Amino acid sequence: MTGTKFYADVITGATLALVVMVVLGVTSLTARAAERAVSKATQQCLDCHSVKGLEKKLANGETLALHVDGAAFAKSAHNLLGCAVCHADATLENHPPVKKKIASVRENSLAMQKVCSSCHADQFKEHEGSIHAALLREGNPVAPVCTDCHNPHAAVPKASYDVASGAPCSKCHGSVFEAYAGSVHGQARKQGRVEAPVCSTCHSAHDVKAAAGGEKIKDNCHACHSGALPAHQNWLPNAALHLKTISCAACHAPGVKRRVDLRLYDSAAQKRIAEKEGVPQFEMRARAIDTEGKGLNAIALQSLLREFSRDGMEGKAILRGRLEVDSGVEAHQLADKAKAVGQCETCHRAGSDPFQRVTISIAGPDGRLVRYGAQQEVLSSATSIDSIGGFYVIGGTRIKLLDMLVALALLVGVGVPIVHLTLGWLSRRYAKKIGGREDS
Amino acid sequence: MPRIYVHPLPVRIWHWINALGFVTMIVTGFQIRYIGLIDVMSFRTAVVVHNWIGFVLIANFFVWLLFYLFTDKITVYHPDLNPTRQFRRSIRQMWYYGYGIFKGEPNPHHISVYQKFNAMQGMTYQVIMLLLVPLQFYTGVLLWDVERFSGMIDLLGGVRVVDTAHVLIFIFFVAFIFIHPYLASLGHTRSAHFKAMLTGYEELE
Numbered sequence: 001m002t003g004t005k006f007y008a009d010v011i012t013g014a015t016l017a018l019v020v021m022v023v024l025g026v027t028s029l030t031a032r033a034a035e036r037a038v039s040k041a042t043q044q045c046l047d048c049h050s051v052k053g054l055e056k057k058l059a060n061g062e063t064l065a066l067h068v069d070g071a072a073f074a075k076s077a078h079n080l081l082g083c084a085v086c087h088a089d090a091t092l093e094n095h096p097p098v099k100k101k102i103a104s105v106r107e108n109s110l111a112m113q114k115v116c117s118s119c120h121a122d123q124f125k126e127h128e129g130s131i132h133a134a135l136l137r138e139g140n141p142v143a144p145v146c147t148d149c150h151n152p153h154a155a156v157p158k159a160s161y162d163v164a165s166g167a168p169c170s171k172c173h174g175s176v177f178e179a180y181a182g183s184v185h186g187q188a189r190k191q192g193r194v195e196a197p198v199c200s201t202c203h204s205a206h207d208v209k210a211a212a213g214g215e216k217i218k219d220n221c222h223a224c225h226s227g228a229l230p231a232h233q234n235w236l237p238n239a240a241l242h243l244k245t246i247s248c249a250a251c252h253a254p255g256v257k258r259r260v261d262l263r264l265y266d267s268a269a270q271k272r273i274a275e276k277e278g279v280p281q282f283e284m285r286a287r288a289i290d291t292e293g294k295g296l297n298a299i300a301l302q303s304l305l306r307e308f309s310r311d312g313m314e315g316k317a318i319l320r321g322r323l324e325v326d327s328g329v330e331a332h333q334l335a336d337k338a339k340a341v342g343q344c345e346t347c348h349r350a351g352s353d354p355f356q357r358v359t360i361s362i363a364g365p366d367g368r369l370v371r372y373g374a375q376q377e378v379l380s381s382a383t384s385i386d387s388i389g390g391f392y393v394i395g396g397t398r399i400k401l402l403d404m405l406v407a408l409a410l411l412v413g414v415g416v417p418i419v420h421l422t423l424g425w426l427s428r429r430y431a432k433k434i435g436g437r438e439d440s
Numbered sequence: 441m442p443r444i445y446v447h448p449l450p451v452r453i454w455h456w457i458n459a460l461g462f463v464t465m466i467v468t469g470f471q472i473r474y475i476g477l478i479d480v481m482s483f484r485t486a487v488v489v490h491n492w493i494g495f496v497l498i499a500n501f502f503v504w505l506l507f508y509l510f511t512d513k514i515t516v517y518h519p520d521l522n523p524t525r526q527f528r529r530s531i532r533q534m535w536y537y538g539y540g541i542f543k544g545e546p547n548p549h550h551i552s553v554y555q556k557f558n559a560m561q562g563m564t565y566q567v568i569m570l571l572l573v574p575l576q577f578y579t580g581v582l583l584w585d586v587e588r589f590s591g592m593i594d595l596l597g598g599v600r601v602v603d604t605a606h607v608l609i610f611i612f613f614v615a616f617i618f619i620h621p622y623l624a625s626l627g628h629t630r631s632a633h634f635k636a637m638l639t640g641y642e643e644l645e
Contacts, residue, residue: 237487240587267594318598344483349476389598395475395483402607406473409611413618420537420622427542 038074045083046070060104072154086115109147116146126206134366163198179332210368221248247324249331251341256330259357261322262388264308268315273308274363275370282362286372295373298381305387321391323354348395355379355396443641446556450507454500455637461497466617469610494580515554517566529559551642572609579606
């Protein structure tokens with residue numbers, strides 16, 4: 001009896017398990033099918049547009065690809081919308097739109113941006129304030145629009161982006177991405193450390209600003225490395241000042257070229273002086289003063305500041321210095337902190353490498369810096385007390401005139417006693433001749 | 441030889457701490473400014489020592505200030521309110537150091553408890569102690585933490601302006617640190633004034 005009941009229980013259990021498995025399997029398959037399914041209307045479009053090689057010749061001779069990967073679209077976040085939401089102008093009556101004239105692929109992309117903005121208003125607004133949008137407004141033919149970074153027919157959640165390839169940023173910023181890939185951040189990401197930053201972590205995805213222009217990048221460094229200041233304070237005198245006036249990469253990307261960038265500020269407003277849109281004066285003025293074309297010298301730099309001070313700003317034009325790396329590529333060559341520059345002598349020595357290259361800059365209308373070269377002597381000239389009051393590196397940018405005074409002080413300090421002692425010795429020797437006492 | 445007590449203990453303590461401190465500040469100052477040309481110690485060590493000794497000297501300055509403010513010895517620093525007399529005495533003192541001393545003429549200044557400095561010395565020390573030293577401490581503190589005092593530094597024209605003032609005063613002290621002990625060696629014996637600054641007693645000629 002017991003044996004019979006046992007076998008009956010086993011059979012019942014196995015049957016139940018089988019039923020559960022079948023039900024789960026069927027449900028899963030149905031769910032996947034539903035996920036991949038496209039609506040009837042979409043399928044109607046795909047009947048033609050999924051044909052590979054479907055394209056349209058444009059007026060300028062370019063070819064506009066009309067092929068849509070049906071499978072990718074089915075998985076796309078836009079699948080739920082269908083085709084008509086974005087392509088509202090394509091109705092059955094007027095399709096294919098033989099009369100629709102598209103001047104170029106670019107013009108088509110620009111027109112479609114407006115469609116994107118109708119749903120993605122927040123991202124669009126962010127993009128409007130970005131360097132990419134500024135370049136677009138300036139008429140830059142390669143400034144990225146929505147479709148340059150996002151494939152609207154295969155739109156995937158940001159978590160699904162293949163960050164290891166640098167897409168989509170690396171399409172335009174290939175050399176920068178290469179530098180990043182070899183950096184401590186890129187390597188960490190390769191090793192699967194998801195907390196390691198990718199492009200958008202530091203530059204954000206839509207509100208991309210000119211990196212050298214502001215403090216945003218540094219703030220982003222500190223967002224992850226929140227202990228950076230106390231860690232530097234442990235060993236670095238004036239740590240807060242170093243962190244403020246030196247770009248992180250200048251020390252953490254060893255072996256790169258560094259330079260001093262002297263930035264124009266309004267002394268009263270404490271704000272960067274910006275080039276007025278449509279009235280580019282900085283480069284024009286700098287060129288006019290730099291008659292020999294060797295870069296601004298100390299006197300020319302003072303003249304330039306005077307000219308900007310006359311522009312009707314609140315205070316006067318002053319310069320604030322910043323030590324930075326020479327290029328965007330070098331800014332991404334960040335190494336492990338063990339390899340970071342930790343020797344004060346790297347900068348605090350006369351003739352140090354970072355002070356051999358000097359630029360003067362102003363904020364351009366698009367947020368990028370407009371730079372003009374200056375001669376290295378502007379950092380060590382006596383006029384720098386007036387023109388570059390806001391930037392000084394002990395040892396590295398010392399004023400030559402003060403060095404001469406130091407030498408003079410030593411000469412006086414040592415020389416006066418020697419001369420006095422000598423006169424005393426001579427006077428004792430010839431005391432009688434000058435009418436003095438021999439024992440004086 | 442008769443002696444008078446002209447250097448009370450607090451003054452002597454202040455003086456020798458000041459002397460050692462200023463020598464250290466000048467040595468580390470040279471090291472900070474001329475790394476590569478002078479390599480006595482690392483830049484970082486020089487900066488750290490310079491900062492610490494700087495604060496010791498500031499505290500020590502208050503020893504000097506409080507002693508003279510709260511004792512009648514402050515009269516040694518009282519200026520001569522008669523400018524003609526002050527000028528004449530200073531010229532006489534300079535003449536002595538520049539010429540008379542070689543002829544064996546006596547020092548025109550006679551030390552007393554309330555007038556231990558000659559006219560030239562008193563004037564120089566007033567400028568040093570009431571202007572240059574406080575200014576050097578002030579600029580030094582600003583440079584010690586540029587970020588913390590950025591508002592004040594900007595008001596003064598920027599970090600380079602503050603540093604230039606600091607270096608200019610440093611230049612004065614560089615010359616002073618040689619000339620001061622040399623002048624101190626011009627007593628009735630080479631070591632008379634040094635001994636006085638250790639014992640407190642000046643021997644009267």
